[in-house]
Amino acid sequence: MNKFHCKFIVFALAIASISAQSKDKEKEEYECPTNVGNGNFADPVTCRRFYQCVDGYPYLNRCPSGLYFDDIQKFCTFKDEARCGPIPITASPVTEAPIDNAQRCDPAECELPYCFCSKDGANIPKDLSAEEIPQMILLTFDGAVNHNNYDHYMKVLGGKYSNPNGCPIKGTFFISHEYSNYLQIQNLSFTGNEIAVETISSQQGLQDKGYEEWVGEMIGMREILRHFANVSNSEINGMRAPFLKPGRNTQYKVIEDFGFIYDSSIVVPPNKIPSWPYTLDYKIPHECKSGTCPTKTFPGVWEVPMNSHFVESYEGGICPYLDQCVLHNHDPDEVLEWLQEDFSRYYEQNKAPYMMAFHTNWFQIKELEQGLHKFISWATSLPDVWFVTTTQALQWITDPKRNKELTTFDAWDCRKQSSQTQRPCYIGNKCALAYKSGNITDTRYMETCRDCPNKFPWLGDSEGTGIPGRDNYIYQSKDTSPTEDSESEKRK
Known part of the structure; x- marks a missing residue:
């Protein structure tokens, strides 16, 4: 083995050692959030891994093959569904005073x-x-x-x-x-x-x-x-x-x-x-x-x-x-x-x-x-x-x-017992629908026995009519017994 090969092997081993040390250091340096509690958190380096924090200690985990960690849903899912993190959390203002008027069980x-x-x-x-x-x-x-x-x-x-x-x-x-x-x-x-x-x-x-x-x-x-x-x-x-x-x-x-x-x-x-x-x-x-x-x-x-x-x-x-x-x-x-x-x-x-x-x-x-x-x-x-x-x-x-x-x-x-839901169709309608989130326009897919809507159903337009803010919900309370049926209808 000549000097060049020896130097190359030494260099490769050094790189591997540095890489391993870097990974160990990365794991050691990760700190669990102190104000959130136990849970799963995105790896700052790759979407294929995540940390599970238990009592303040981070356990490094890898997503199964083919899956990616979604930092919104907090679990591994498919690449086209995963939103890679870390995604910063912006706290919204609390909309109600923390009134505590519930009494202990009697x-x-x-x-x-x-x-x-x-x-x-x-x-x-x-x-x-x-x-x-x-x-x-x-x-x-x-x-x-x-x-x-x-x-x-x-x-x-x-x-x-x-x-x-x-x-x-x-x-x-x-x-x-x-x-x-x-x-x-x-x-x-x-x-x-x-x-x-x-x-x-x-x-x-x-x-x-x-x-x-x-x-x-x-x-x-x-x-x-x-x-x-x-x-x-x-x-x-x-x-x-x-x-x-x-x-x-x-x-x-x-x-x-x-x-x-x-x-x-x-x-x-x-x-x-x-x-x-x-x-x-x-x-x-x-x-x-x-x-x-x-x-x-x-x-x-x-x-x-x-x-x-x-x-x-x-x-x-x-x-x-x-x-x-x-x-x-x-x-x-x-x-x-x-x-x-x-x-x-x-x-x-x-x-x-x-x-x-x-x-x-x-x-x-x-x-x-x-x-x-x-x-x-x-x-x-x-x-x-x-x-x-x-x-x-x-x-x-x-x-x-x-x-x-x-x-x-x-x-x-x-x-x-029998379900009130009617028997589904054998072949559903496969709908490719326009979807807009902020400034991003995309296509979403859904399958249903009903006719395809005009737009992807979303907040304010649950039937996908394409008319933003169309929904107007009128509340209707019902008996709290789980054996009773109810009907809470949407009026427009």
């Missing part, structure tokens, strides 16, 4: 079916014992439904798995507008899954916006689902705030005014005993991690909280969405064991509903998807475990039944 004055509370959120409805009630599991899916995830969802909800009464397990979808396929959403609703709303734009900072902005986002999304997925307003009972940032009292006033039954946006800190859903007649029975929870009373409005997922060793971290815990290096059996340990905290204690919340990216990692199927197969073998929609869970809570009574519980009997 069980003597709070009775089912219209009110439910407990001092710490851990009490079982009607003071039943855990041994005599079902363990409910709530599968929830956030964001757009499209060809990237629909088949994965159908592998779970397509009839492969059944509840103890023989009915297929079902889930709840909190739909956001962009990139959604409304033919597929219509089919999910037609086959018995619950459709709920997130928002149209999934904008950051919505928690600090005013009443009209929340109405436009929530009711506009409900109208888009009604018009393009043929899901009636009376079947859309719940909502979830973007990034799990509730809109203080404003969001809940919209929920109350426009006849929603429940919200599912509030995260419960990691507690050894999980929290049951509760009504907002009283102060929430746990710490508000987001800092934007309601402080006033909203009688009869239900909160279905997101209990934090974790195992005793805290391996994998703490997360409200399961895909935000770091399980990417586990094989399917290890994923199963992690889920079983997390689940046992509910099943072996107060049997509070076990909410399994997902984004698309969980299903892009085959080991995670396989581990989930192993868990569902195991859980459905237990005689007292039921996979139900969020509304079905509230139907049980308002009218609790013991295990021996569930075979005749109409709310969970698929033979006694």
Whole structure:
């Protein structure tokens, strides 16, 4: 080997060493935001990676092959959907005074079916014992439904798995507008899954916006689902705030005014005993991690909280969405064991509903998807475990039944229920539509059984007429019982 080759090898090794040191230094120098709390944050260098901050310590993670970190949605997604970060957060002025007039729970004055509370959120409805009630599991899916995830969802909800009464397990979808396929959403609703709303734009900072902005986002999304997925307003009972940032009292006033039954946006800190859903007649029975929870009373409005997922060793971290815990290096059996340990905290204690919340990216990692199927197969073998929609869970809570009574519980009997959503068409209309955001004009695509609109549906124009500000929503409250239908119509 000549001197040139030796020098070249030494130079290459030096470059590699410097590069490695640079990467180590980059990881060491990253500091978790001090005023935000736990969560996922964009890598300043590349969109293919992100940091998960747990108690102030940054854990570097890579997105699965082909996916990129979206710094708005805070998870890995497809390149054409990802908004690379770091994206600076501009705080909006708070639009309401932080008035705190909610009182602590008074069980003597709070009775089912219209009110439910407990001092710490851990009490079982009607003071039943855990041994005599079902363990409910709530599968929830956030964001757009499209060809990237629909088949994965159908592998779970397509009839492969059944509840103890023989009915297929079902889930709840909190739909956001962009990139959604409304033919597929219509089919999910037609086959018995619950459709709920997130928002149209999934904008950051919505928690600090005013009443009209929340109405436009929530009711506009409900109208888009009604018009393009043929899901009636009376079947859309719940909502979830973007990034799990509730809109203080404003969001809940919209929920109350426009006849929603429940919200599912509030995260419960990691507690050894999980929290049951509760009504907002009283102060929430746990710490508000987001800092934007309601402080006033909203009688009869239900909160279905997101209990934090974790195992005793805290391996994998703490997360409200399961895909935000770091399980990417586990094989399917290890994923199963992690889920079983997390689940046992509910099943072996107060049997509070076990909410399994997902984004698309969980299903892009085959080991995670396989581990989930192993868990569902195991859980459905237990005689007292039921996979139900969020509304079905509230139907049980308002009218609790013991295990021996569930075979005749109409709310969970698929033979006694039928969706109001009409059967979807076989071939939908594929629409390429003009879309404008600020000074940028683009094309957005959507599929629906309805005729294609003139423009991409958006805030103020939920039917895509091309007339900005066309929507004018008139509120109509409804009975807060989840067994009752409602109709909140848009008048123009």
